[in-house]
Amino acid sequence: METRELRYFVAVAEELHFGRAAERLGIAQPPLSRTIAQLEHRLGVELLTRTSRKVSLTDAGVTLLAEATAILGAVAAAERRTRAAATDRPSLVLAAKAGGSGEVLAKLLDAYAAEPGAVEVELLLCESNTQVPLLDGRADVALLHEPYDPTSGFDLEVLHVERQVAVMPASHRLAGESRLRMAEVADLLDGVRWPRPDGTYPDGSGIEVRNLTQLFQMIELGRAVAVVPEGVCTGLAEGLAAVPVVDAPQVTTVIAWPPHSRSRALADLVRVATGFS
DSSP: OOHHHHHHHHHHHHHSOHHHHHHHHTSOHHHHHHHHHHHHHHHTSOOEEEOSSOEEEOHHHHHHHHHHHHHHHHHHHHHHHHHHHTSSSOEEEEEEETTSSHHHHHHHHHHHHTSTTOOEEEEEEEOTTSOOTTTTSSOSEEEEEETTSOOTTSEEEEEEEEOEEEEEETTSTTTTOSOBOHHHHGGGSTTEEOOOTTSOOOSSSSEEOSSHHHHHHHHHTTSOOEEEEGGGGTTOOTTEEEEEBTTSOOEEEEEEEOTTOOOHHHHHHHHHHHHHO
16 A cells, blocks of 8 residues: 555545545545545455445444554654754654643653753644554654553553542532542433544434533533543633542553654653653
8 A cells, every 4th residue: 555545545534525535635536536446446345435425434444544544644753753863953742632631741841841951842732532643653752541541562651640530510419529439420421422533423312522621511511421530620610510439440641652762852751750750
């Protein structure tokens, strides 16, 4: 497979519309359709289901979308790192979840910036429901959260362990409790649906959210209750309450990086991170 074919496929898979994908790529629709058909023929699988009304991904298409995204990201990362190696200004890309690890992230950036020889740190913020782009090479290092983020295959150091809390409207009947158990809130947690990697939502009647801001707005409106790490509740709105859930699994924040890394700047950043954690 060529990277051009993968770029074409990713555009169609994300747009789920050949016309919009062609416009995004800056090409005409017929060559785009031919390229996707040739790719399917070469692989011997159907990647997309096409009807007169819509385009959808097959199971094989979902798999290739994930693989192609990682491959294209790795290619882009290789280009970025190669160019960076030829400059006099080395840098690091640190990925983190938007709204998560705010305090740890701020302390880390401040402490590292004060180090002699510190390099520029580019911050790459990701949506809370997406996978941090460490596998595909777009980031050099990342703050991940176990058990929510996969950490297998990375080197890592533990930075912080925190409990989880149930976030609900301040007027909720359970908001005045000093602590709760999962059994007490389990029936209240079915009302939220997060998108899949291809942007579609699982079937169901729950509300659709893409990030923590939307989630907290829906909770404040009485449309949902959620169990989240305590750290994301900093500056919680007055209309919301957070009650500790004593038997919810603890969330461990780690700093993770590819095991093959030989970057001195990365080693210094990890050293600083573990020094104040």
